[in-house]
Amino acid sequence: MARWEGGAAARLREAAMELYAERGFEQTTVAEIADRTGLTARTFFRHFADKREVLFAGSEALQEGMVTALRDAPPSATPMGAVGAALDASTVFLGRDHTHSRRRHAIISANPELLERELIKMATLAAALSAGLRERGVPEPDASLAAQAGIVVLQVTFERWVTSPAATDLRTEMSSNLERLQTVTTAQ
């Protein structure tokens, strides 16, 4: 089965990343991706819902990690405190491989379709955090506002981290921007 170690999904993912980077997302057909792995286009769609999804592998793990951190935050923590814990947890998933993140970001930001997919992943994440906050007793609209504010910090921080040539410490950037959001929104 594991004739070429790694599994069909992993091989397809790598082939797709290469081709998307080489000639762009739109200019790459699913058949080409499949060919490069010796598989069929039909098989590609058995492993990935669509051509875009191949770039969004770790998103479930990220979400689970963040929701767990949010849930495990001390009951005394404020809504934003709990969200801060989730953001801190996110850095473990996002901050691993700076160069890989840069490659991936280059591909995604070059294509509106992929940006759309990225945004809906973030929206799903925000919804999960919001649900987690409501479980902690936070009422609406506060839960949604806090959760989405957290995602904003995540996005802005990650964007800046990934576009900076050197790999700074994502974790400190994250908490720094969380504080920054507070001062920005407070200054009326």
Next chain:
Amino acid sequence: MARWEGGAAARLREAAMELYAERGFEQTTVAEIADRTGLTARTFFRHFADKREVLFAGSEALQEGMVTALRDAPPSATPMGAVGAALDASTVFLGRDHTHSRRRHAIISANPELLERELIKMATLAAALSAGLRERGVPEPDASLAAQAGIVVLQVTFERWVTSPAATDLRTEMSSNLERLQTVTTAQ
């Protein structure tokens, strides 16, 4: 030319809204939309970039209105103050027709593809506001944070307004939620 008053784009838009509402977005083909207006599928794509875009007509006007309001805010205004002005301006565009907004929201929220498109419209809007803030001399990452925080308020407020059966006053809800974001983020 205006044989059936309204213009081809408007007629196509109406037909699409009807069909999307009747049988759902995915279950509607572009050919069906075109048939209902007596036009061709090819013509549909001459008026709309794709099947989704037909639901996002006023987005340029909304963006322009908000950016103008942001730009016209007094120079003494804080970043969030200017964003608040933009949010206030947005209610004029968004708060017009509650029942139409409800119909549109029902269609969009029932389909992930349409949600993706909605999200990228919001992201574009956030980018425009951020650019407007930078023109006002606001540095990064504050500009992005303030702009995106404003979009969060817009989304949460509009979502709640459009899912509430009665048409409350969007403008007061908007400013109320803007204050609420401040208290939520401040409480550490």
Next chain:
DNA sequence: CTAGTCATGTCATCGAGTGACATCACCCAT
């Protein structure tokens, strides 16, 4: 050894989206 299961291949098909070219109405300058 056999039955069942899982991954993949093969085939057929639909629908979105696009390029190329034809047509028709309308408007304007001569």
Next chain:
DNA sequence: ATGGGTGATGTCACTCGATGACATGACTAG
């Protein structure tokens, strides 16, 4: 009025993403 743009639409052909139905071949459990 007439002939030549110009713009909107139709027609045709095609690519590609995505999915359903069915076949096959390998590997596993009994």
